[in-house]
Amino acid sequence: xxxxxxxxxxxxxxxxxxxxxQSGCSPVFVVPQAVSTYVALSQFSQNVGDKDEWLxxxxxxxxxxxxxxxxxxxLLATAQLMQALAYTKLCLGHLNFSIKLGFQAHEICRxxxxxxxxxxxxxxxxxxxxxxxxxxxxxxxxERQWALISQSHDVLGQACFYSACLDLLLYxxxxxxxxxxxxxxxxxxxxHSCILxxxxxxxxxxHSSLAMWFAQDSQWNQFEYHFSKARQLVKRTNASLxxxxxxxxxxECHVLMLQKxxxxxxxxxxxxxxxxxxxxxxxxxxxxxTCPVYHQWVSELKAFVMRNGKMSLTNIIxxxxxCLTSIWIEGEFLEENNSFEQNLEIxxxxxxxxxxxxxxxxxxxCIC
Numbered sequence: 001x002x003x004x005x006x007x008x009x010x011x012x013x014x015x016x017x018x019x020x021x022q023s024g025c026s027p028v029f030v031v032p033q034a035v036s037t038y039v040a041l042s043q044f045s046q047n048v049g050d051k052d053e054w055l056x057x058x059x060x061x062x063x064x065x066x067x068x069x070x071x072x073x074x075l076l077a078t079a080q081l082m083q084a085l086a087y088t089k090l091c092l093g094h095l096n097f098s099i100k101l102g103f104q105a106h107e108i109c110r111x112x113x114x115x116x117x118x119x120x121x122x123x124x125x126x127x128x129x130x131x132x133x134x135x136x137x138x139x140x141x142x143e144r145q146w147a148l149i150s151q152s153h154d155v156l157g158q159a160c161f162y163s164a165c166l167d168l169l170l171y172x173x174x175x176x177x178x179x180x181x182x183x184x185x186x187x188x189x190x191x192h193s194c195i196l197x198x199x200x201x202x203x204x205x206x207h208s209s210l211a212m213w214f215a216q217d218s219q220w221n222q223f224e225y226h227f228s229k230a231r232q233l234v235k236r237t238n239a240s241l242x243x244x245x246x247x248x249x250x251x252e253c254h255v256l257m258l259q260k261x262x263x264x265x266x267x268x269x270x271x272x273x274x275x276x277x278x279x280x281x282x283x284x285x286x287x288x289x290t291c292p293v294y295h296q297w298v299s300e301l302k303a304f305v306m307r308n309g310k311m312s313l314t315n316i317i318x319x320x321x322x323c324l325t326s327i328w329i330e331g332e333f334l335e336e337n338n339s340f341e342q343n344l345e346i347x348x349x350x351x352x353x354x355x356x357x358x359x360x361x362x363x364x365x366c367i368c
Contacts, residue, residue: 001301020133031246035064039077039084046091046290049239054290072112076099083121090128093293098128098138119157122148124240126164127241135175138168142177142225155195159202160242162186166209180213189217198235204246207233208253220265227253234280244291247284248298254280255301277305 038061047055061081082105085339101212109118124146129137142164147182149157165178187206192195192199196203214222237243254277263270281302288294 016140032071032073035061035077036080038064039080042084043087045240046088047240047243049287049289051290052338055088056162058084062287075108076114076117078114079114079117079121080234082108083117083124086121086124086128087241088133090124091244091291091293095128095132099125099132099134102128115151119145119148119154119160123160123164124241127245130164130167130171133173133243135168135172138164138172139175139177142168154198155190155193156202159190159196159199159206163202163206163209166206166213170209170212182209200233201238201240201242201246204230204233204237205242206246208246208249211253212249212256215253215260217258219225220261223253223257223261227257239288239290244284244288244294247288248294251277251280251284251298251301258305268320278302322340 016235038057042054042057042061045051045057061084082101086098086101086105089095089101100123100264105121106118106125109115109121122141126138126141126145129135129141144160145157145161145164149161162178162183167182168175168177169180169183186323207226211223211226211230214220214226230246230253234247234250237246254273258270260275281298284298285295
């Protein structure tokens, strides 16, 4: 979340909240503020790769939420918390739960008329649906997202939107939200935008996806242009979901390059390129510790590079057919937090539902 860097550390926040209570302020205002603060601090900790603080602060937010009064401020804090929990479940790989929490957060955002938060919720909802290959739901989410961002001149929101459209073009098995030419035109038009130039995490994914598209068509000059952009951006990204997603796309570019690029096109020897690629894999695992949803797939990519295999890349770049069916889910956090579930009346989300049977219901719930 934006603006979290200037917040106080955990002890300072706890002292500030207790001071407010002692001074006689109504808990109606104190509790929602405390929940929002812990959510923001939790998100910051995840972005910088501090797993312990990330989960600890989110647990504190859950505990505080049991005291939330259902005022407008309380509902907003609840929506922020549910968005953060949907984000957490996505990062950990618990995708069914992430989608269900996302639906609930989306409903509250629409009720409160909070388009910025709703857009953030939809971004998380898209990513969870995409990783589960629920491409029909992805399309509906993107249509709702476009309705939000097209009402205002939200350049960053449009960049996130077109990044998602590129994901569908690369992996959507024929599902299409926007054609490639429109995605490319947007990036070229806003290439020098100060707003986008400051968003390294988002733009890493965008330029890596564009590079992959051109590599598949063996347009190596265009590939090199966007790949070099991505190479500059990867140094400035963090462990956030967008940062990790962009890093994964960047690694896929490396594998595509090793598999398809003619040796006379390489700027350095094949052995040097492979060694540099393995260095990036090591950097990914050391940086993106708070986003294990991608770890198994990246491990498979790394194994391919180390084997120096000759198998077609179209056979191995299928991350959502294999790696997400057996993801290890961390159980130390929010698996069965009864007080939280009772407070928000989401007991029906605990069980792992058969998502395939409920596609239509979920889509309707998302777009109603």
